Amino acid sequence: MHYQNSLEFAQKMDEEDPLATIREEFSIPKNKNGDSEIYLCGNSLGLQPKLAAEYVKRELEQWANLGVKGHFSGDYPWMPYHEFLSEGFAELVGAKSSEVVAMNTLTANLHFMMVSFYRPSKKRHKILIEEHAFPSDHYAVESQIKFHGFDPDESMLMVKPRQNEQTIRTDDLLKLIEEQGDSIALVMLPGVQYYTGQVFDMKAIHRTGA
Ligand SMILES: Cc1ncc(COP(=O)(O)O)c(C=O)c1O
Structure with missing residues (x-):
């Protein structure tokens, strides 16, 4: 081309x-x-x-016709609805269907994830995140840090582009992980940055042991 x-x-x-x-x-x-x-x-x-209205109407009809029984009967019972979505989501993110589940809002899910993966100690308490992350991602990180009794000014480690550049250089990111590694408890970076569209080199980041 x-x-x-x-x-x-x-x-x-x-x-x-x-x-x-x-x-x-x-x-x-x-x-x-x-x-x-x-x-x-x-x-x-x-x-x-355009199909969204039709699908919503179908569920409203199911509610009208079945009431509470809609949880377990009809063509698409609500109780196991997430199971209907697993195949498609797995294909989308390149995972096994047993590894994905559709649930909640993104921010609620981030909190759940940090409850499991963010276990700060006095020595290792920082969360590495990109500067200008999506605002709710930023606030979720901030509130988790506070929840554990730490100060976001000290525990939020922000990686940013160099002056007059739009995207973050992988080398700068790896260097920061190298330098601050002992104090980093969690690396929380998006696969694709929502604003700049930057795709982060997750393999290289993973190789740092972060
Ligand atoms: C990149 C990004 N992060 C977080 C959110 C927040 O998602 P939610 O409202 O599901 O918590 C959005 C929503 O648009 C988003 O685009």
Whole structure:
């Protein structure tokens, strides 16, 4: 592919895109001129799939028709709903279906995860997180540190891009882990940074023993 910065090139790529028709499956908000917005927000709230209303209606009907029995009967009983989602989620994240479960909000899940994995001691109490993490991730880390009686100013170790750079250099990150390793109790970095789109080199980070 010879990339060209032109409208014609973009239109040609759109025409050849095998996934292009999937666009029709979503409701796209309109701008004030009545044109479809260019929608790039995939993290906070993506576009509504047109099928969503139908699926919600199906559950409301199940509730109306079965009441409490909807937990255990009907085509998709609510009690084991997470089991219906495991296969798809496993494929999405490259895991086994026995290793994934759909539950809660992201922030609640982070707290659960930190309850298990963040066991600070006087010597090893820091959580390594990227600067400008998603605000609720940042606050969750801060509150876990406080919950254990530590001070976020001392226990939150923030890795950031160099001046005038947008993304964090892997070498800088590895160096920080190397230097501060003995005081780090938890490394909490996203696979993909929600704002910059940076993909972190998890294999390299893992190799540090962090
Ligand atoms: C990167 C990121 N982290 C955390 C959150 C917070 O998720 P929740 O509202 O499920 O706790 C969001 C939500 O948009 C997010 O995009």
